[in-house]
Amino acid sequence: MTAEPAVLAVSGLTVTYPRGFGRPPLTAVADVSFTVGRGETVSIVGESGSGKTTIGSAILGLQPAAKGEILLHGVDIAGMSRRQRSAFRETLQAVFQDPFSSLDPSKSIGDAVGEPLRVAAPKLGSEAVRRRAAEALTRVGLDPAVMRRFPAEFSGGQRQRIAIARALILKPAIVVCDEAVSALDVSVQAQVLNLLEELQREEGVSYIFISHNMAAVRHISDRIVVLYRGRVMEDGSAEAVCDRPAHPYTRSLLASVPLPDVRAQRERRRVRALTIAPARNAATPSTGCPFAPRCPFAADICVAAPPPLIETGDGRRVACVRIADIPPADDLASLELSGGDGR
Ligand SMILES: Nc1ncnc2c1ncn2[C@@H]1O[C@H](COP(=O)(O)OP(=O)(O)OP(=O)(O)O)[C@@H](O)[C@H]1O
Ligand SMILES: [Mg+2]
Structure with a gap:
């Protein structure tokens, strides 16, 4: 294949x-x-x-x-x-964090969504552009009647749908x-993520x-x-x-995600304390692994040269020369934390 x-x-x-x-x-x-x-x-x-x-x-x-x-x-x-x-x-198109600044407040929604198409296909008539803009708005779950309105009249989630319609009107590959x-608010985040997934399918x-x-x-x-x-x-x-995060930095990053379950959160803090040393030195070593100053597993070899990305066999690459010596996260979870408050 x-x-x-x-x-x-x-x-x-x-x-x-x-x-x-x-x-x-x-x-x-x-x-x-x-x-x-x-x-x-x-x-x-x-x-x-x-x-x-x-x-x-x-x-x-x-x-x-x-x-x-x-x-x-x-x-x-x-x-x-x-x-x-x-x-x-x-x-190639883009959707940014703040759809308010990426949407021109003086342009109607129809003009904003149709603009990439007008630029890419200047010979296309305005009726065809309007029709495609209406289709794009329908695809993101908005009524095409919104075309005559202006960005200020919409919520953050609706504006992000408009920005997505604008990004997708040219049917980009990426x-x-x-x-x-x-x-966006958490519930609106989920709606927009689902929309992105649906459009992808x-x-x-x-x-x-x-x-x-x-x-x-x-x-x-x-x-x-x-x-x-x-x-x-x-x-x-x-x-x-x-x-199953492998790199000590990935473990630290994931450990900072709040969990709804207080016990699970406490357990993870404990793991974090075992895996991540506080920033001992804010300076990045100019030669070696940039994470070495914060890494509890760092050794001399880590500051000698930037670590190459090593294939670990599960379709994953990890930039850590000591990866074979670091216990898996699951094993760390069962270790007892001696001292400290588990932060
Ligand atoms: N226009 C710029 N001029 C100079 N330095 C910049 C510029 N934009 C970013 N940097 C610097 O480049 C580094 C990477 O910044 P970047 O904005 O890509 O980070 P980021 O991962 O997107 O961060 P955030 O999560 O805060 O958006 C930072 O040290 C930043 O200060
Ligand atoms: Mg950024």
Whole structure:
């Protein structure tokens, strides 16, 4: 069986930001590689400042790549000019956190949703654009009558549906969703996540789902890429990464997700205390693993060189040279915590 080629293949992506005053540029994303298949959702997770949005920006061409490839259906778009990129507008779209700022308040909903189509197909008549905008709004569960209204008249969840309709009107192959549900109430979040999944089933669209909300990520992802200080620490199936996190950083990230059950929460805090040392030193070692200063399993070897991503046999890759020596999370759960308050 020949595997279907990836819709998107990011390889060795490095993105830097200038810092000025003779200081070296900040490397926000370093040597990141992952692929997204057709109809697949790949999430990028990590704490604030880990480089999630920067990866999305590089894919969308909003931020140049310093190194690496971004293959969209096999074509490298990383070094393309804005003009060359416009040919891929129909393939690649985005939904951002705040649909209020991404929707022009002075434009009607019909104009906002129809705009990408008008730009991509300038010869299409306005009646055809209106019809397609109405279809797109119906697909996201809104009455096409909303076309004459303005963004301020809608709730956050409705505005996000409008932003999704706008992103999907060109029938893109892949949509970058950067914190697309993070600003919504929990119940509305679930509705929008279900909508994204439904549209994926119907249209085969792929998503890059950028989020710090692990509960949402667990719900929607096929695969998860865990980022720390711009580097991939672990990637694998959503189930493997969420239920059996391997890298000490992934364990710490998951341990910070609140659980509804108080006992389960207390138990996990205990595990967290056993797996994660507090930040002993905020500085990142310039040579080795960026997580080493916070890692209770760190040894000299960890600060010698950046850890390569090691295949662990279950379709997962882990950037930890000591992974074979670290007890699985399940075993840690049964250990007794000596001292401390379990935080
Ligand atoms: N335009 C910019 N200019 C300079 N530095 C930037 C810029 N945007 C981001 N950075 C820096 O790059 C790093 C990665 O930022 P990024 O916004 O990608 O993180 P993030 O994972 O999306 O965080 P968050 O969860 O807070 O959205 C951070 O150190 C940030 O300060
Ligand atoms: Mg961000």
